[in-house]
Amino acid sequence: MARDSGTEALAELAEERVDHRFKGLPPDAAGLTVAELTAQRRNLFTGGFATPVLALSAERLEHNLALMETYAARHGLAFAPHGKTSMAPQLFHRQIGHGAWGITLAVPHQVWVARAFGIGRIFLANELVDAAALRRLAAELDADPDFRFVCYVDSVRGVELMDAALTEAGAGRPVDVVVELGAGAGARTGARTEADCAAVADAVAAAGTLRLAGVAGYEGEVPDADPERVRAWLRRLVALAVDFDRAGRFTGLAEVVLSAGGSAWFDAVADVFAEVPDLSLPVLKLLRSGAYVSHDDGHYREVTPFNRVPAEGALEPAFRLWTQVVSRPTAEQAFANAGKRDAAYDLDLPFAQVVRPSDGGPERPATGVAVSGLSDQHAWLRTAPEAELEVGDWVGLGLSHPCTSFDKWQLIPVAEADGTVVDYIRTFF
Numbered sequence: 001m002a003r004d005s006g007t008e009a010l011a012e013l014a015e016e017r018v019d020h021r022f023k024g025l026p027p028d029a030a031g032l033t034v035a036e037l038t039a040q041r042r043n044l045f046t047g048g049f050a051t052p053v054l055a056l057s058a059e060r061l062e063h064n065l066a067l068m069e070t071y072a073a074r075h076g077l078a079f080a081p082h083g084k085t086s087m088a089p090q091l092f093h094r095q096i097g098h099g100a101w102g103i104t105l106a107v108p109h110q111v112w113v114a115r116a117f118g119i120g121r122i123f124l125a126n127e128l129v130d131a132a133a134l135r136r137l138a139a140e141l142d143a144d145p146d147f148r149f150v151c152y153v154d155s156v157r158g159v160e161l162m163d164a165a166l167t168e169a170g171a172g173r174p175v176d177v178v179v180e181l182g183a184g185a186g187a188r189t190g191a192r193t194e195a196d197c198a199a200v201a202d203a204v205a206a207a208g209t210l211r212l213a214g215v216a217g218y219e220g221e222v223p224d225a226d227p228e229r230v231r232a233w234l235r236r237l238v239a240l241a242v243d244f245d246r247a248g249r250f251t252g253l254a255e256v257v258l259s260a261g262g263s264a265w266f267d268a269v270a271d272v273f274a275e276v277p278d279l280s281l282p283v284l285k286l287l288r289s290g291a292y293v294s295h296d297d298g299h300y301r302e303v304t305p306f307n308r309v310p311a312e313g314a315l316e317p318a319f320r321l322w323t324q325v326v327s328r329p330t331a332e333q334a335f336a337n338a339g340k341r342d343a344a345y346d347l348d349l350p351f352a353q354v355v356r357p358s359d360g361g362p363e364r365p366a367t368g369v370a371v372s373g374l375s376d377q378h379a380w381l382r383t384a385p386e387a388e389l390e391v392g393d394w395v396g397l398g399l400s401h402p403c404t405s406f407d408k409w410q411l412i413p414v415a416e417a418d419g420t421v422v423d424y425i426r427t428f429f
Helices: 003-014 034-039 058-074 089-097 108-116 131-143 156-168 194-206 227-246 266-273 299-303
Strands: 053-057 103-105 121-127 148-153 175-180 210-216 256-260 283-287 319-330 333-336 351-356 369-374 379-383 394-398 411-415 421-426
Touching (some): 003 089, 053 058, 058 411, 089 108, 131 175, 148 194, 148 210, 156 194, 175 194, 210 227, 227 266
Antiparallel strands (some): 053 319, 319 333
């Protein structure tokens, strides 16, 4: 899809009507367009928003976007942030505006979303063997000569399936593929040995519909990952690219794609990719971290590489889920109206951070309040004797794992520090 069509699709998001699909928004906003509601600049706390409601911090979101742009540039890396984190085309375009080469995705549906909003470069961090999806991909590539698409291959069988489907579709352009090196025994996808990788590359060379563009993998799956093991695997990946280049496997390309980098080890990727020797062609060193866009208050707060390299900066958690106390049956227990349908809980339970009293008093730390469990629509709150908490109070929760936070909300307010809502982020899961 042409970029101007993507711009039109983004503009159309602002004309979408607020209705029953979008939870947490002010009930009296029903029927307004998103643009009309945005123009009202309502306050998240006094503007009629209903709990539970998830909000993104405008300032922290911008900080994270700018920080990773600077980090990638400083280390000579191209950046294709993983879009499956947010599945928000508005954020895709903001990421590209902050220097991203393109967007990484995982499955065909996500590719179609990105294409509908004009994303011109897509890295699919998965092998694509579905014939129907390959037919559509062939049509997308043939219709748009500027569309750049790269995907994994990790098996001879996968290459054969791709070639058969693309041949049947009459594909006019070859699909660029990168051989995925597995991260080790028992890890996720990827060819397990260098010999396996060479066999896959041979199969690609024999397929008229595919073109070998480089090598890639995901260091986050290295078993018992630590800095030494991760760097050792990354050096294997670099060595594979060097061996393929020496064997003349990249003939006819403008550049060689070398890609790795989730959200936990991108410092190791930066270090090892800085060691890449000169090849016969320029090397596109492509980083794919995605969770940085909102960061979090749990898992990624603990594993972010910026903990190891604090001089490089720090990401800031941009999400907060606001919920309201609806029951206070005992001095040791309370219940709020956000649960599994609203909050990520696959890695950690939410974290009680602040309380906004129902009487309009000042916000205060959620001292003595902890989330002990989640039901479908309730957060179980354990309250210590020092906890000040009453029915009607709003509790701000920090979340762990951005990917499963975004996918529970279709329209997310973006609020400035004083609560003024300045934008709404639409997601497509």
